Amino acid sequence: MVSISMYECVEFYWIGFFRDKGTFIQWIIFFGIVCGLYFICIAIYQAYSRKQGKIYTQAL
Numbered sequence: 001m002v003s004i005s006m007y008e009c010v011e012f013y014w015i016g017f018f019r020d021k022g023t024f025i026q027w028i029i030f031f032g033i034v035c036g037l038y039f040i041c042i043a044i045y046q047a048y049s050r051k052q053g054k055i056y057t058q059a060l
Contacts, residue, residue, distance in 0.1 A: 005034050
């Protein structure tokens, strides 16, 4: 998560979203995007795990 966040930070500088150190609002938006994508991934993983758990339980 940390390495991906660092990569995303570099990308935000590269596309010109951040200038110099960035403003407080820009950092809030950045962390919002990172956290939002993280929670989406966790939700997808939970749904997938639940489905696979049911298949595994039925196979027993």
